[in-house]
Amino acid sequence: MYEFDCDACGERFEALVPADTRTTECRLCGSAETHRVLSAPGAPWKLVKTVGAARQQEARNAKLHAETKRRFKETRQKAREAKKGGGANPGGS
Numbered sequence: 001m002y003e004f005d006c007d008a009c010g011e012r013f014e015a016l017v018p019a020d021t022r023t024t025e026c027r028l029c030g031s032a033e034t035h036r037v038l039s040a041p042g043a044p045w046k047l048v049k050t051v052g053a054a055r056q057q058e059a060r061n062a063k064l065h066a067e068t069k070r071r072f073k074e075t076r077q078k079a080r081e082a083k084k085g086g087g088a089n090p091g092g093s
């Protein structure tokens with residue numbers, strides 16, 4: 001577990017990454033412009049906070065996954081319908 005600072009939005013977050021990882025995607029804005037914060041690992045209050053945050057993140061991730069799945073299905077269905085419709089406008093605009 002390492003701490004990262006996001007250069008794009010300033011978010012500080014923790015990520016479970018290999019020890020030699022210098023940068024990872026920002027949890028908040030998805031930017032790759034992050035850098036690892038070298039700090040002593042977790043004070044107790046921080047660990048407690050991390051568990052809660054991890055749970056929150058998990059819930060958020062699950063929601064996001066469901067959303068992504070749903071959107072994927074929608075997109076696929078739309079593509080199928082567009083095909084059925086004769087393909088007058090293949091690329092869209």
Ligand SMILES: [Zn+2]
Nearest residue numbers: 006009026029
């Ligand atoms: Zn960010």
